[in-house]
Amino acid sequence: MxxxxxxxxxxxxxxxxxxxxxxxxxxxxxxSGETRLLSHLSQFxxxxxxxxxxxxxxxxxxxxxxxxxxxxxTQECLAAVETALAALSEAHLLRQVAR
Amino acid sequence: xxxxxxxxxxxxRALTGPGLRVATGxxxxxxxxxxxxxxxxxxxxxxxxxxxxxxxxxxxxxxIGASRGLRRWVRPQALFTVDEVSPFTPLPQDQALPMMxxxxxxxxxxxxxxxxxxxxxxxxxxxxxxxxxxxxxxxKSTLCAAxxxxxxxxxxxxxxxxxxxxxxxxxxxxxxxxxxxxxxVIRRFAPEAFLSTPVLDTTKGTVALMAPNAASVQASAEPVxxxxxxxxxxxxxxxxxxxxxxxxEAFLQLAENAMNYHILGEQGFAxxxxxxxxxxxxxxxxxxxxxxxxLFDRLAEQEGA
Numbered sequence: 001m002x003x004x005x006x007x008x009x010x011x012x013x014x015x016x017x018x019x020x021x022x023x024x025x026x027x028x029x030x031x032s033g034e035t036r037l038l039s040h041l042s043q044f045x046x047x048x049x050x051x052x053x054x055x056x057x058x059x060x061x062x063x064x065x066x067x068x069x070x071x072x073x074t075q076e077c078l079a080a081v082e083t084a085l086a087a088l089s090e091a092h093l094l095r096q097v098a099r
Numbered sequence: 100x101x102x103x104x105x106x107x108x109x110x111x112r113a114l115t116g117p118g119l120r121v122a123t124g125x126x127x128x129x130x131x132x133x134x135x136x137x138x139x140x141x142x143x144x145x146x147x148x149x150x151x152x153x154x155x156x157x158x159x160x161x162x163i164g165a166s167r168g169l170r171r172w173v174r175p176q177a178l179f180t181v182d183e184v185s186p187f188t189p190l191p192q193d194q195a196l197p198m199m200x201x202x203x204x205x206x207x208x209x210x211x212x213x214x215x216x217x218x219x220x221x222x223x224x225x226x227x228x229x230x231x232x233x234x235x236x237x238x239k240s241t242l243c244a245a246x247x248x249x250x251x252x253x254x255x256x257x258x259x260x261x262x263x264x265x266x267x268x269x270x271x272x273x274x275x276x277x278x279x280x281x282x283x284v285i286r287r288f289a290p291e292a293f294l295s296t297p298v299l300d301t302t303k304g305t306v307a308l309m310a311p312n313a314a315s316v317q318a319s320a321e322p323v324x325x326x327x328x329x330x331x332x333x334x335x336x337x338x339x340x341x342x343x344x345x346x347x348e349a350f351l352q353l354a355e356n357a358m359n360y361h362i363l364g365e366q367g368f369a370x371x372x373x374x375x376x377x378x379x380x381x382x383x384x385x386x387x388x389x390x391x392x393x394l395f396d397r398l399a400e401q402e403g404a
């Protein structure tokens with residue numbers, strides 16, 4: 001599913017606590033006790049997906065980031081998006097769905 | 100009445116008998132020891148601490164026991180107990196004095212979940228606290244001892260205590276644990292400070308304890324607002340450098356150095372969140388103690404201006 005999957009928001013969870021800080025967003029997971037720091041790019045991806053209202057591909061997300069950061073190359077955007085997606089997936093904030 | 104007002108014989112009698120009841124900032128302790136030989140140095144280390152009367156509540160009843168039977172004669176050992184429980188294996192008897200300090204630190208870390216406990220040194224100047232969280236070997240205790248000998252108030256060299264209700268720091272003002280080369284560094288840096296006789300071959304290497312000064316002990320009941328968090332790193336020949344650390348990164352560093360963050364759960368998350376809101380975070384690299392102190396003095400002066 002990896003290459004062809006779409007990304008969707010996992011939906012609000014009452015297990016998560018948030019704190020916005022200057023270098024991103026801290027997330028505390030009540031169920032696991034884990035704390036993570038998500039980058040501003042991760043936040044942007046979640047908000048963009050929420051605004052779309054439907055799942056999107058990695059390529060769509062790269063295009064969205066590139067539109068915000070036209071001075072960065074698409075390769076740079078792809079690398080940054082992949083890192084952010086991995087962190088979001090690990091934090092259970094995004095999930096992959098079949099096309 | 101203070102410990103220093105007792106005669107050496109009285110300290111020894113109290114330690115080997117009903118116990119030395121001492122106020123150490125946020126906690127009251129009753130110290131007993133069957134190893135009477137630690138009495139003179141323990142009295143010097145706690146000379147400025149208030150003695151408690153029999154009615155005072157005691158948080159920790161701690162004791163250093165001496166080995167029995169043949170062990171009395173062959174490689175004698177010391178055993179730490181708190182409320183009759185022994186959390187550690189016995190150690191050689193010459194380690195009895197540092198063992199008392201390690202044991203008290205263990206008690207605080209294990210039982211004080213009404214506070215967020217960080218593995219960090221903390222000091223204050225002009226009513227604002229500096230927190231130095233760091234792993235062993237970072238130069239934390241050396242820097243802490245040096246600052247404490249140059250006008251900064253010692254809150255704690257090892258355990259920083261954060262009140263979950265309002266975010267203020269509580270003091271311990273107990274002896275500073277110096278290891279290996281730090282002992283000679285501080286001996287030269289502050290010849291007026293009392294350091295206990297170095298104990299060789301402990302699990303931490305050679306250790307000695309430095310007595311807190313009178314001002315730090317006298318102020319130990321006053322909580323302080325946190326203002327700076329600096330992650331120290333000593334590196335030979337390094338230029339003194341203070342580099343801002345973003346809030347999120349500072350949060351994760353503090354969480355990693357917290358003894359009970361995972362036990363406190365949401366409360367720990369909230370307390371550390373408030374801490375990074377109040378305190379500026381930095382990475383701090385240094386090799387020269389005088390330069391390091393001058394830098395933190397300037398930071399405190401700028402804040403006070």
